[in-house]
Amino acid sequence: MVKTIGVLTSGGDAPGMNAAVRAVVRTAISKGIKVIGIRRGYNGLINGDMYEMDARSVSDIINRGGTILYTARCKKFETEEGLEIAADKVEALGIDGLVVIGGDGSFRGAADLARHLDKRNREIACIGLPGTIDNDIQCTDYTIGFDTAMNTALDMIDRIRDTSQSHDRCSVIEVMGRHAGHIAVNVAAACGATAVLCEESIPLENREEILRNKLDELARKMMDERKTGKTHFIVVVAEGIGHSEEIAEYLHDKTVEIDKNENGVTDVDNCGIISRATILGHVQRGGNPTLRDRVVATEMGHYAVQLLVDGVKNRVVGMKDNKIVDFDIQEALSMKKGYQKHLEDIVNEISF
Numbered sequence: 340m341v342k343t344i345g346v347l348t349s350g351g352d353a354p355g356m357n358a359a360v361r362a363v364v365r366t367a368i369s370k371g372i373k374v375i376g377i378r379r380g381y382n383g384l385i386n387g388d389m390y391e392m393d394a395r396s397v398s399d400i401i402n403r404g405g406t407i408l409y410t411a412r413c414k415k416f417e418t419e420e421g422l423e424i425a426a427d428k429v430e431a432l433g434i435d436g437l438v439v440i441g442g443d444g445s446f447r448g449a450a451d452l453a454r455h456l457d458k459r460n461r462e463i464a465c466i467g468l469p470g471t472i473d474n475d476i477q478c479t480d481y482t483i484g485f486d487t488a489m490n491t492a493l494d495m496i497d498r499i500r501d502t503s504q505s506h507d508r509c510s511v512i513e514v515m516g517r518h519a520g521h522i523a524v525n526v527a528a529a530c531g532a533t534a535v536l537c538e539e540s541i542p543l544e545n546r547e548e549i550l551r552n553k554l555d556e557l558a559r560k561m562m563d564e565r566k567t568g569k570t571h572f573i574v575v576v577a578e579g580i581g582h583s584e585e586i587a588e589y590l591h592d593k594t595v596e597i598d599k600n601e602n603g604v605t606d607v608d609n610c611g612i613i614s615r616a617t618i619l620g621h622v623q624r625g626g627n628p629t630l631r632d633r634v635v636a637t638e639m640g641h642y643a644v645q646l647l648v649d650g651v652k653n654r655v656v657g658m659k660d661n662k663i664v665d666f667d668i669q670e671a672l673s674m675k676k677g678y679q680k681h682l683e684d685i686v687n688e689i690s691f
């Protein structure tokens with residue numbers, strides 16, 4: 340059985356990471372395992388920035404956003420030299436298990452470290468926990484932080500809606516998700532958006548042209564809906580599409596064109612639909628984790644240590660059909676993630 344485990348958070352932080360760290364630390368201690376907290380992701384492993392954690396190290400953190408272990412992306416860890424130094428530290432401290440809370444890149448790092456130690460005839464059992472607001476990890480339906488981020492985005496959109504309504508405007512709101520539209524499509528459904536623009540349904544090839552056609556259709560739709568009494572509009576844009584300012588400007592220009600050419604409007608103050616862009620940005624990564632994120636993080640953290648206790652190694656923990664499961668790291672990295680296209684279809688179908 341493992342005797343000493345390291346725990347680290349890596350990549351972009353996500354609300355619920357602290358709850359996961361707490362579960363890992365407390366579960367390990369309850370089983371007589373020593374826990375080393377590694378600061379700033381793999382950087383801490385290279386720089387020796389680590390400390391022994393006890394039960395009190397994780398008091399009063401279950402409700403806090405961010406990560407008490409700090410986080411970072413570590414380029415040096417992707418090099419032989421970095422892995423060599425990290426492997427030395429692991430050996431010196433007798434770390435025989437490692438729990439990594441982060442995304443795909445972080446899991447790849449864990450697999451590399453295990454391979455590197457294997458060359459020295461040393462074993463380290465690595466377990467990855469999915470922690471990212473983007474929900475873009477292939478092997479799991481759910482990642483720690485996703486629910487909190489969506490709720491934060493939704494709260495912000497509700498606020499924007501107030502001012503959008505007062506001014507009869509169109510609000511173009513960009514949400515995070517790197518190259519994934521999971522946050523976008525969910526908050527679009529939850530706020531009753533007029534449209535949602537995600538990479539998943541706008542292929543990279545001919546993206547500009549497809550996007551332009553979509554925006555032309557959208558401007559037409561908004562103008563038609565205005566005739567039925569609709570006064571304001573919300574368009575959710577996924578980070579991967581970006582260009583929210585330009586999208587807002589384009590929609591305004593198009594609606595002005597329609598008003599001028601088809602409706603004969605000459606009054607500049609009442610021509611077209613004024614559009615404004617808001618990029619929600621990093622506000623989505625902070626804040627107290629929701630109940631769902633705390634519960635999932637707690638379950639996953641506990642499960643990770645149980646795997647180590649059972650002698651299982653090099654796995655990524657995930658959630659499938661609401662059950663906690665685990666996959667081989669390489670298998671997890673090669674899996675393909677679905678996109679909730681049906682939500683996008685519903686948004687389009689019932690917004691009129």
Ligand code: F6P
Pocket residue numbers: 350351352471472473515516517578624
């Ligand atoms: O945590 C994921 C994420 O929030 C992505 O949605 C975004 O692209 C990225 O991180 C930005 O991270 P940073 O500003 O830390 O580089």
